[in-house]
Amino acid sequence: MLGEFLTATLTLLFGYAYPAFECFKMVEKRPGRVEQLRFWCQYWIIVAMVLVFESLLSWLPMYGEIKLAFFVYLWYPKTKGSDLVYDTFLKPFVMQYEPNIEQRLGNLRAKSGQILVFYIRNFTDKGTTFFLQVLNQVVSPTPSREPIRYEVKLILSMFFR
Structure with a gap:
């Protein structure tokens, strides 16, 4: 370690x-x-x-x-290892596939806005649902959760006066 x-x-x-x-x-x-x-x-x-x-x-x-x-x-x-590695291996490899890489990056750039919106919506929908489920479990009237319920109500009252 x-x-x-x-x-x-x-x-x-x-x-x-x-x-x-x-x-x-x-x-x-x-x-x-x-x-x-x-x-x-x-x-x-x-x-x-x-x-x-x-x-x-x-x-x-x-x-x-x-x-x-x-x-x-x-x-x-x-x-001068970077000169050797770049000129011998990396440059020829990238030059060979550069047009394909550019095309794929262009497609990704074009779709990036849609992908970002999808993930934000998905996160907010699932996050809201999860938060409400947790809040419902915490605030639900069961004898073992009574102290927790009181603390949650106290915390919520501080934010929502």
């Missing part, structure tokens, strides 16, 4: 915090260095892809340690 905590902490520090700070410095303090900005953009694209596929890979033994080592490999200046 302690090993997992340590690995998770180190991954947060060296996989996310340090690269995010370096990227921030690149954007804010050195705007003319396009190659460094490209390097950090490649890094974040690869990190995003790792996070997308993480649920498929997280069952592997020592996955956290492998992920930490991979993230350090990506940003470590001597290895």
